[in-house]
Amino acid sequence: MKRTAVVLALVGAFGGAAWAGDYNADGKTFGKGQLDKIKSSVSDKNAKDAPHYTNDPPQKASYGATSLLNVGKGRITSCKTSSKTGNAVADQECEAVNFLAGNPRAHFDLTPNDPAVIAGRVIAGNAAGLADQITGGQNCTDKTTTTPPEKSIETCAEYLPVEQKECSMGWNVDVNADSNFQCDQTYKSTEYLFCQRTLHVACNNGGAEMSDASVTKNSPFTDVSITPVPETPGLYNYRLGFANACGTEGTSQINFNFDTVGAGGYVTINVAGLDDTAIVAVNNKPVFAGHPNSGPEYHGSWFPTNASVDMGYRWTEMAGQVCDTWQDMGGGEGGNYVCTHYTPTYQTYTATAKLMDTCPSGYSPSSQMDFMYWCDDSGYCHQPDPYTPYNVQGFFCNSEGKFLLNRAEGTGNWGGTVDATMPLKTGANKLFVYWGTNTSGKACGRIQVTGQIYNVKQQCTTSWEDNCGELEERTK
Numbered sequence: 398m399k400r401t402a403v404v405l406a407l408v409g410a411f412g413g414a415a416w417a418g419d420y421n422a423d424g425k426t427f428g429k430g431q432l433d434k435i436k437s438s439v440s441d442k443n444a445k446d447a448p449h450y451t452n453d454p455p456q457k458a459s460y461g462a463t464s465l466l467n468v469g470k471g472r473i474t475s476c477k478t479s480s481k482t483g484n485a486v487a488d489q490e491c492e493a494v495n496f497l498a499g500n501p502r503a504h505f506d507l508t509p510n511d512p513a514v515i516a517g518r519v520i521a522g523n524a525a526g527l528a529d530q531i532t533g534g535q536n537c538t539d540k541t542t543t544t545p546p547e548k549s550i551e552t553c554a555e556y557l558p559v560e561q562k563e564c565s566m567g568w569n570v571d572v573n574a575d576s577n578f579q580c581d582q583t584y585k586s587t588e589y590l591f592c593q594r595t596l597h598v599a600c601n602n603g604g605a606e607m608s609d610a611s612v613t614k615n616s617p618f619t620d621v622s623i624t625p626v627p628e629t630p631g632l633y634n635y636r637l638g639f640a641n642a643c644g645t646e647g648t649s650q651i652n653f654n655f656d657t658v659g660a661g662g663y664v665t666i667n668v669a670g671l672d673d674t675a676i677v678a679v680n681n682k683p684v685f686a687g688h689p690n691s692g693p694e695y696h697g698s699w700f701p702t703n704a705s706v707d708m709g710y711r712w713t714e715m716a717g718q719v720c721d722t723w724q725d726m727g728g729g730e731g732g733n734y735v736c737t738h739y740t741p742t743y744q745t746y747t748a749t750a751k752l753m754d755t756c757p758s759g760y761s762p763s764s765q766m767d768f769m770y771w772c773d774d775s776g777y778c779h780q781p782d783p784y785t786p787y788n789v790q791g792f793f794c795n796s797e798g799k800f801l802l803n804r805a806e807g808t809g810n811w812g813g814t815v816d817a818t819m820p821l822k823t824g825a826n827k828l829f830v831y832w833g834t835n836t837s838g839k840a841c842g843r844i845q846v847t848g849q850i851y852n853v854k855q856q857c858t859t860s861w862e863d864n865c866g867e868l869e870e871r872t873k
Contacts, residue, residue: 595862631851634849646804650830691809704753710801721738760794764795790803
């Protein structure tokens with residue numbers, strides 16, 4: 398009877414008590430009140446006084462792990478086969494792990510009016526408002542943030558009081574009715590930016606010196622030279638000529654090399670005191686020809702670009718015919734003979750120079766037979782000298798259709814500037830002059846060709862305009 402009375406007294410005491418407050422709020426208040434006491438007891442000294450303290454615990458290997466699940470599974474496996482040491486403190490971790498792994502979670506029922514269920518409904522119904530409280534008024538919304546490329550993976554695993562959640566840039570937090578704030582999920586984003594580097598080139602023209610300059614000449618040329626212009630790189634003065642000669646002909650030339658023709662090397666040509674016939678050529682291309690004091694002269698663009706000078710040009714053509722079959726037609730003493738068959742005869746002729754392979758406008762092919770002096774009774778036609786072409790003076794087209802020039806005697810002097818595009822080139826170049834007059838000893842004349850040769854070389858400087866530096870700094 399005495400034991401029963403004690404039980405009833407306890408029941409009566411609880412049944413008559415009146416609970417004045419919310420047990421959930423009171424529990425939270427009590428817990429918060431203990432935080433400062435607990436925090437003050439946490440120190441390096443107290444930690445070192447704890448049993449089995451070590452600076453290198455085995456759990457250290459799992460710090461920063463991206464998956465706590467794998468860490469937990471590993472510990473379950475290791476504790477399953479762990480042997481007890483007899484020390485309760487040392488063995489308590491594996492005992493707890495083995496207990497939890499071998500026992501299902503306790504089952505309990507929650508009623509619809511349970512405060513935890515009611516609180517969950519309130520949170521689900523006002524997630525945005527609660528998020529404002531957590532973030533200080535900044536709603537958590539879907540946000541795409543572009544950051545520079547990075548090579549590291551950063552994780553965040555924070556265990557803070559329920560009233561505070563922090564998310565760093567680069568993480569996406571989806572808020573909905575079933576929100577689960579997982580701040581250990583990291584997302585990377587890539588930003589594609591474009592920049593431009595520009596190369597600026599500034600060029601101006603300067604002179605480049607020629608190399609291997611030399612002169613060649615034969616009589617009557619005596620004044621042949623090439624000299625650099627002081628303090629002007631790449632510019633040279635030249636002369637090709639003589640004072641006076643009679644009944645003769647001759648050539649002279651200047652040879653030189655250009656390492657580069659740059660923006661266009663050029664040569665100027667001035668002819669003075671010409672009497673009688675002359676040819677000027679650059680790199681074997683005629684740019685002047687004629688005996689202008691008593692006939693035409695051609696220069697400038699008159700000559701085609703494929704024209705070339707061929708001095709002492711020879712060709713063969715029909716010069717006449719010889720009867721090789723005669724027939725006696727009767728008619729008295731001495732007979733009357735008639736030629737019944739002729740054989741053509743051919744001769745070789747020489748001109749001073751061939752200038753072109755076609756006859757220009759105003760000239761047509763002509764045979765040397767047009768200039769014969771006489772033909773005998775046998776049908777053979779004679780010329781003064783089949784190997785001397787001076788029976789045709791100046792320009793003419795031969796039977797082949799070649800445009801030719803013979804030296805000729807003129808009257809007076811001629812001078813002028815030859816205006817033409819000079820075909821200078823990288824490498825070897827040649828400036829050539831021919832002069833001649835009639836073979837008569839009384840035919841005399843002269844020529845003076847002067848000018849300048851200039852090798853124009855482009856000189857350039859470069860600089861970069863770079864607007865990529867700022868973007869490259871952001872990737873570091």
